[in-house]
Amino acid sequence: MSRVFYLLIAGLFLASGCAPVYIPSAPMVFNNDKKGDYSINYRQGFYSSNLQVGYAVNDNLNVGGTLSSLYTGDASVGSVMYEGVRGIDFNAVVGYYNKFTEYNIFELNAGVGPIFMEENLGLNNYLKAYIQPSITFNSRGKTRTDFTLLTRVVGTSFSDAFNKDTVVELGYVEPVISLSIGNQLRFNTQLGISLPVGQEYLRDYSPFIFNLGIGYTIPKSKKEVIEP
Secondary structure, three states: OHHHHHHHHHHHHHHHOOOOOEOOOOOOOOOOOOOOOEEEEEEEEOOEEEEEEEEEEEOOEEEEEEEEEEEOOOEEEOOEEEOOOEEEEEEEEEEEEEEEEOOEEEEEEEEEEEEEEOHHHOEEEEEEEEEEEEEEEEEEOOOEEEEEEEEEEEEEEEEEOOEEEEEEEEEEEEEEEEEEEEOOEEEEEEEEEOEEEOOOOOOOEOOEEEEEEEEEEEOOOOOOOOOO
């Protein structure tokens, strides 16, 4: 039974990498607590490499950006050969955050940006936008642990390179669990799924979100105030 299960999972990962139209990048989690904090994260997934940077403008507003390399290798399913695809995903991100208890943070992030895919995929004018609410539960022992539950709602729009008058709009709902362990230097991982909304191109997307990586937070330096 276990062998059949593992073969099924392997087959799903193989099929999900067969020239998909949409490959989900790693969701953005800022890891900032207060004004002046900087954060940087690198996350490596099955079909994406993700670099994320963020800055807390004040005690309730984050701004940042993500740059992701998207790719799949060539694969064959039966007698059908699927050519691998490559792309670059850039998003500018802004987010509201509220540390509503000592150990809990609510975030509401929104992002928008282009995705540039290879021409042989037959796509151009690709645009992605999303909104992402999340709640983080953290522990403040000797080593900090952040456990985040998030849901990213994504909208994409692209035109067919062979029929430029045809614009396709697709949506996805992506529940994800995110875990971060460490103080300034962190170990990061995320696990989730991407669920399509609508009936078009349902076979042309990658349904899995999984990544491992590292992150680093530069907290705002505390200046000693000397009273006159």
